[in-house]
Amino acid sequence: MDKVYITKQEMYDGIEKEAKKLKSGDSGPILAILLWIWILWALVFLVIPAFISLVLLFVIYAPFFIVDKKILKRRNNG
Secondary structure: OOOOOOOHHHHHHHHHHHHHHHOOHHHHHHHHHHHHHHHHHHHHHHHHHHHHHHHHHHHHHHHHHHHHHHHOOOOOOO
């Protein structure tokens, strides 16, 4: 096995060259697409069920509100 000697400056230049390859802007669109997919999943699994639950709550509560205000004629004492 041969020994390879490298200077400190050559090592720094090699590291900077590899860092520039990694910093190229090619990954930007992929990350943006992944972010949009994540937002859509959140919309499907969080926002839509919350909205449906809120609508169901109002549908279930509405008859009791009508009974309380119109038939029993209770007043707010607050």
